Amino acid sequence: MVSVLIALALFAAAESGSQVVAKADPPKVDAPERVSDSQDKMICKRFIETGSLVRGYRTCKTKREWERERDNIRASGPGVDSCSARANGGAC
DSSP states (O other): OHHHHHHHHHHHHHHHHHOOOOOOOOOOOOOOOOTTSOTTOEEEEEEEOTTOSSOEEEEEEEHHHHHHHHHHHHHTOSOTTOHHHHTTSSOO
16 A cells, blocks of 8 residues: 555656746737827738637738728728627528
8 A cells, every 4th residue: 555655656756857848939019009009110010810829811901001990990880790780580
């Protein structure tokens, strides 16, 4: 019985000593847009694909283009096929 406990203790000590924790580098974050930025400043943004933790794409546009795109989305109202746009017209 004592020998089993000693064996388990040695096994646990060997396991904890053999684990090396590697610190991962933090992911590179794109610089945020700032109000004081020039309209012609190139701004890159990274988008992660839905359902994936790593797969994605990067898009670079000028500040003016990002603002125009944001204004177009806001002007279009709720999503084209959103439940709020359907109201009582169908199932969501």
